[in-house]
Amino acid sequence: MVLNSRALVLLHILVWSLPDTLNMSSGTPSDITCLKSIRDSLEDPLNHIATSWTFNNLTEGSICGYVGVSCWYISDNRVRGVQLANMGLKGKFPRGLVDCSTLRILDLSGNAISGSIPRDINEILPAVEVLKLSNNNLSGEIPSSMGNCPNLEVLILDNNRLTGQIPQQLNQLIRLEVFSVANNLLSGPVPDFVSVTTIKPESYVNNSGLCGGPLEYCRKKHRWSFEISFRSGFVVGFVVFAFSYTAFFTYYFNLCVGSNKRNKITPTNTTELTATRKNFAKKVDQVTQLTKGDEICTLDINIEYIKKWASNS
Known part of the structure; x- marks a missing residue:
């Protein structure tokens, strides 16, 4: 009985110490x-x-x-x-x-x-x-x-x-x-x-x-500031471009319209000026035929001067 008790105690100690041994x-x-x-x-x-x-x-x-x-x-x-x-x-x-x-x-x-x-x-x-x-x-x-x-x-x-x-x-x-x-x-x-x-x-x-x-x-x-700067720059650039394009188009349109008006008006003015010059020269010639002689040399000189002025004009 004593031996069996000691065996049981030893077995009990072994069982309780086994987890620590396994852990190690x-x-x-x-x-x-x-x-x-x-x-x-x-x-x-x-x-x-x-x-x-x-x-x-x-x-x-x-x-x-x-x-x-x-x-x-x-x-x-x-x-x-x-x-x-x-x-x-x-x-x-x-x-x-x-x-x-x-x-x-x-x-x-x-x-x-x-x-x-x-x-x-x-x-x-x-x-x-x-x-x-x-x-x-x-x-x-x-x-x-x-x-x-x-x-x-x-x-x-x-x-x-x-x-x-x-x-x-x-x-x-x-x-x-x-x-x-x-x-x-x-x-x-x-x-x-x-x-x-x-x-x-x-x-x-x-x-x-x-x-x-x-x-x-x-x-x-960094990233956000770059994106904001890019977007702002794009908007500003687009506005400037649109304004410049509009101004250029308006100027070009006005230039074309003005040129067309001048083309329509100029021929009439030129024709009238040419006709006036011809009439004036014709009258001068008539005066020249009527005025002959030494006594009117001064008048001849003036008439020649007027004729030159008319031709140059």
């Missing part, structure tokens, strides 16, 4: 997979992690002694942080981090990480609190999904080649206290962060296209 065995392999993926996806010319992350003779919690790896310890020795700053690492952002499901801190700053930040960063690092990716060669846009990392408190992305706008979705990060995107190629309005007292203009320096928030007021001089 199921959690640690995923962390090992995570760290192996990081090691294999990044070039390590200085052998900082290659000599430490050997994965030989693994025991429970042995990965917590690896270079740059920190664990919780309090619960089950799961990986809490991967801090590999300034180790000369090269390559793309390691997507294998998705297997470090309890990761809270990721620091890859001061390396040569290139490419873009994954668009599904919120799924790769769902519980991240500190994310430092500064002083790398990252390019492309900041993914809007980063706004769905609810625990994010520190986000450092400065000294890269990031472009586009800072996603307005980042204003959903109500715990964010430290933020920097300085020395990038960003533009557009900055998010209206909740922690406006801790995020200063220094967080945005050397991004000539940024505005709003603690920076200068955003002047609406």
Whole structure:
């Protein structure tokens, strides 16, 4: 009876401790997979992690002694942080981090990480609190999904080649206290962060296209202002063209009508003037025939002068 009682007690203890054992065995392999993926996806010319992350003779919690790896310890020795700053690492952002499901801190700053930040960063690092990716060669846009990392408190992305706008979705990060995107190629309005007292203009320096928030007021001089200016210019141009066309048409019409009137009037005037000249010349000839002799030489001279004037007219 005593033996059976002791057996029952031992069995009871074993059953109650089994979930914790299962958690440890199921959690640690995923962390090992995570760290192996990081090691294999990044070039390590200085052998900082290659000599430490050997994965030989693994025991429970042995990965917590690896270079740059920190664990919780309090619960089950799961990986809490991967801090590999300034180790000369090269390559793309390691997507294998998705297997470090309890990761809270990721620091890859001061390396040569290139490419873009994954668009599904919120799924790769769902519980991240500190994310430092500064002083790398990252390019492309900041993914809007980063706004769905609810625990994010520190986000450092400065000294890269990031472009586009800072996603307005980042204003959903109500715990964010430290933020920097300085020395990038960003533009557009900055998010209206909740922690406006801790995020200063220094967080945005050397991004000539940024505005709003603690920076200068955003002047609406982009798409909408261009469309308004274009429409206004089009309307003004159309009015000027219509007015000019109307004035020209009126002038041309009046010119044509006036020309037609002159063409109708001029022949009559010319005919009458010619007839007058002929009659005048005829009368002069008659006077010349009637006046002969030396005694009227003066009259002859005057008549010749009148005849010349009549012909020239």
